[in-house]
Amino acid sequence: MKKATIRTLLLAMGLVAVAPLHAAGGARDTISIVGSSTVYPFSAAVAEQYGKSGKFKTPKVESTGTGGGIKLFCGGVGPKSPDIANASRKMKKSEYDACQKAGVKDIVEVKIGFDGIVVAQSKKAKNPLPLTRKEIFLALAKQVPDPKNPEGGTLVDNPYKTWNEINPALPATKIEVLGPPPSSGTRDAFAELALEGGCQEIPWIKAKKEKDDAWFKSTCMTVREDGAYVEAGENDNLIVQKLEANPIAAGVFGYSFLAMNEDRLNASTVDGQAPTYEAIAEGKYPVSRPLFFYVKKGHIGVIPGIEEYVAEFTSEKAAGPEGYLADKGLIALPDAERKKVAEEAKTMAPMPAMK
Numbered sequence: 001m002k003k004a005t006i007r008t009l010l011l012a013m014g015l016v017a018v019a020p021l022h023a024a025g026g027a028r029d030t031i032s033i034v035g036s037s038t039v040y041p042f043s044a045a046v047a048e049q050y051g052k053s054g055k056f057k058t059p060k061v062e063s064t065g066t067g068g069g070i071k072l073f074c075g076g077v078g079p080k081s082p083d084i085a086n087a088s089r090k091m092k093k094s095e096y097d098a099c100q101k102a103g104v105k106d107i108v109e110v111k112i113g114f115d116g117i118v119v120a121q122s123k124k125a126k127n128p129l130p131l132t133r134k135e136i137f138l139a140l141a142k143q144v145p146d147p148k149n150p151e152g153g154t155l156v157d158n159p160y161k162t163w164n165e166i167n168p169a170l171p172a173t174k175i176e177v178l179g180p181p182p183s184s185g186t187r188d189a190f191a192e193l194a195l196e197g198g199c200q201e202i203p204w205i206k207a208k209k210e211k212d213d214a215w216f217k218s219t220c221m222t223v224r225e226d227g228a229y230v231e232a233g234e235n236d237n238l239i240v241q242k243l244e245a246n247p248i249a250a251g252v253f254g255y256s257f258l259a260m261n262e263d264r265l266n267a268s269t270v271d272g273q274a275p276t277y278e279a280i281a282e283g284k285y286p287v288s289r290p291l292f293f294y295v296k297k298g299h300i301g302v303i304p305g306i307e308e309y310v311a312e313f314t315s316e317k318a319a320g321p322e323g324y325l326a327d328k329g330l331i332a333l334p335d336a337e338r339k340k341v342a343e344e345a346k347t348m349a350p351m352p353a354m355k
Contacts, residue, residue, distance in 0.1 A: 027079035029304055031059035035069025035086030036185050037236060038115055038254040039291050041328050043086050046313045056305035066185030074099035077298045083306055085294045088115065088185030096354040106297035106350040110310060111341055112319055114331035116255035116280040116288040117190050120265040124247040127171035129163065129268045133286060137198030138166045139175050140229050142222040145202060153204050158224045178232040178239045179252035189289040190252055191221040197286060240264055255280060256329030280331045297350055307348065314342040
């Protein structure tokens, strides 16, 4: 084969390789953001401020849930796939692998702050519901230790119908908890931090963790399906409406949403600690988690304004303790970590490969 022919062939291959990105630039000039309903209000606020600058169009932000958003994000590179995925937990290895397989090779992880997961009731509720993580586990797990012999090493289908059956000091009201579906990062974090956290307080179950971690996680993190836990979708506003219509029910959502609805909701204490900004920031509230968003580096320089959006999100005026996101309920990162995140965001260095 002649050298000129080889060169032409290689050039053609190169053009094929970059065609999707050029198509993306020609087809879309607005940043597409999907993902966590918890991160949504923060992302939407940043998008609004960013759009006011007049340099770029206001990004399109959709609340799809963490799992659903990352699935869309990992669907590929090009105009039909999102540029950014909001997440109320870290990306899972299985998700990272799906991204890699679909050609989404360079992913930038940006940690934005903290959020607490709360159990709350309508202010119309007559009886407060102070809880421990162990009580949350016993109320909502699919299987629990046999109440007739709790330390006997036997699990049974969850028999508890009312809160006072778990602890006589709790209200004699029906266990009815409205919460997010499995696709939600809030559900993942709630299962890990609240359910598993409470499960570990049962000595004989905890003792099995090292021998059979799969059994331990299945036991501790599987939610009952008999109506005591009601999947209310990704719409936290809908949960609040249902709580007001049914004051004996409780709901599960992020602290940020509680902060925006303090006139309508009362949060339960967990292990004696109320979910306040200070308690979450200082690590005292036991059911709290970090929040993230993920950027598709392959779209930077093709979809206009991605770097500028990230810079706005990680700026002190947005993500700092006195920033406008604090008014939305975001718990700021500690000073040193926040500064480091902002500096690293400028370089857009991809996250390390997950192993």
